[in-house]
Amino acid sequence: MKFVAIIPTRYESVRFPGKALIDIDGKSMIQRVYENTKKCVFLEEVVIATDSKKIIRHASNFADIVVTSSNHTNGTSRCYEALTILGGYNDEDVVINVQGDQPFITPTQIERIINAFDDPEKKIVTLEKLVDDVEELKSLNVVKVISLNGKALTFLRESGFPFKHIGVYGFKVGTLRELVNLPEVDEEEYFKLEQWRWLASGYTIHTVTTDEDTVSIDVPEDLKKLKL
Numbered sequence: 351m352k353f354v355a356i357i358p359t360r361y362e363s364v365r366f367p368g369k370a371l372i373d374i375d376g377k378s379m380i381q382r383v384y385e386n387t388k389k390c391v392f393l394e395e396v397v398i399a400t401d402s403k404k405i406i407r408h409a410s411n412f413a414d415i416v417v418t419s420s421n422h423t424n425g426t427s428r429c430y431e432a433l434t435i436l437g438g439y440n441d442e443d444v445v446i447n448v449q450g451d452q453p454f455i456t457p458t459q460i461e462r463i464i465n466a467f468d469d470p471e472k473k474i475v476t477l478e479k480l481v482d483d484v485e486e487l488k489s490l491n492v493v494k495v496i497s498l499n500g501k502a503l504t505f506l507r508e509s510g511f512p513f514k515h516i517g518v519y520g521f522k523v524g525t526l527r528e529l530v531n532l533p534e535v536d537e538e539e540y541f542k543l544e545q546w547r548w549l550a551s552g553y554t555i556h557t558v559t560t561d562e563d564t565v566s567i568d569v570p571e572d573l574k575k576l577k578l
Contacts, residue, residue: 358425361402382453390457399432441524449517
């Protein structure tokens with residue numbers, strides 16, 4: 351079983367345009383995501399998948415890049431296109447989708463997802479973390495996950511749920527191919543969370559808990575949370 355990490359990245363983020371290239375203490379956000387992901391020694395390769403000329407010009411100085419089309423509505427489909435361009439992976443290999451707004455993702459967190467695939471029954475795996483910060487729990491920009499026995503029941507943005515979702519997924523390649531062909535569901539549009547599409551179609555999303563915290567940069571105000 352081989353593991354490849356793909357970082358799907360776009361420039362025109364709705365809530366924070368150009369956030370991939372913002373400077374965080376001397377490095378762009380996308381560079382931090384790439385370098386931290388690269389530290390995981392269990393990955394066959396790490397690539398940035400984007401259609402943005404600005405990101406390509408910037409990231410080509412430090413990263414391997416796969417140029418994708420511009421007609422993607424979510425990072426999952428961009429990951430799959432990048433995977434098909436890369437080639438060399440079979441249905442039982444695993445794609446790690448590291449979202450481009452996770453500048454402080456750690457190799458240990460990625461390794462926890464990788465280790466979960468020791469169980470052959472797992473096809474989709476993601477991270478959750480217990481949160482005790484009241485403001486973070488209230489924020490609609492922080493996605494919360496409700497899980498039971500290591501399986502996600504739902505994903506929400508509303509407050510009142512103690513576990514937040516951290517934007518890293520692991521997919522078996524064969525499963526990823528199936529997911530990108532699923533129809534959109536109403537809940538996905540309402541919550542702006544594509545996980546609803548997978549759950550509605552009967553897929554199990556397994557969760558692993560991490561004690562390490564990360565700051566997701568969704569809106570400009572999130573930069574205030576950084577402690578560098």
